[in-house]
Amino acid sequence: MAWSTREIAELAGTTLRTVRHYHDVGLLPEPERRPNGYKQYRVAHLVRILRITRLTGLGFSLSRIAAMGGADDHPEDALRALDAELAATIARLQRVRLELAAYQAEPAGCRTAALSRFQALIAEIDTSSDESSASS
Numbered sequence: 001m002a003w004s005t006r007e008i009a010e011l012a013g014t015t016l017r018t019v020r021h022y023h024d025v026g027l028l029p030e031p032e033r034r035p036n037g038y039k040q041y042r043v044a045h046l047v048r049i050l051r052i053t054r055l056t057g058l059g060f061s062l063s064r065i066a067a068m069g070g071a072d073d074h075p076e077d078a079l080r081a082l083d084a085e086l087a088a089t090i091a092r093l094q095r096v097r098l099e100l101a102a103y104q105a106e107p108a109g110c111r112t113a114a115l116s117r118f119q120a121l122i123a124e125i126d127t128s129s130d131e132s133s134a135s136s
Contacts, residue, residue, distance in 0.1 A: 001042070001043065002041060002042060003040075003041045003046070004038055004039065004040075005019055005020070005039050005041070008041040008045060008046055008049065011046055012046060012050055012053060013053070014049065014053060019049065022049065025066065027048075027052055027062060027065060027066055028045065028048055028049065028052070029045075029048075052065055055068075058079075058082065059082055059086065060078065060082060064078065092121075092125050095121060096118075096121055096122070096125065099117055099118045100118060103115060103117075103118050
């Protein structure tokens with residue numbers, strides 16, 4: 001079975017532009033071409049596109065997917081690392097919610113200390129987000 005770029009994009013539930021982008025960034029190998037020059041995608045291409053789509057849906061960046069390589073086995077180490085990052089993000093956001101609740105509970109005239117703690121926590125989250133983006 002062989003499909004055109006448009007057909008494989010439709011089958012994978014994505015766009016033509018996305019499929020071309022995966023080629024451009026090296027995530028999807030170029031398929032063979034028909035005598036008329038059109039690309040001829042196979043089942044392996046469809047599986048790869050679906051895998052990329054699933055991993056991006058889980059929160060992986062395209063660069064991280066590329067670093068995993070083309071193996072279609074289960075990326076256990078990468079999934080564990082992503083889970084740890086998500087757990088750390090959740091913990092930080094829970095601390096923000098607690099600080100926000102403390103700020104809101106303070107009488108209006110006494111919020112200076114709570115506001116300072118809240119601003120420091122937001123700065124910590126911004127720094128953590130920048131570091132996570134840089135490592136992805």
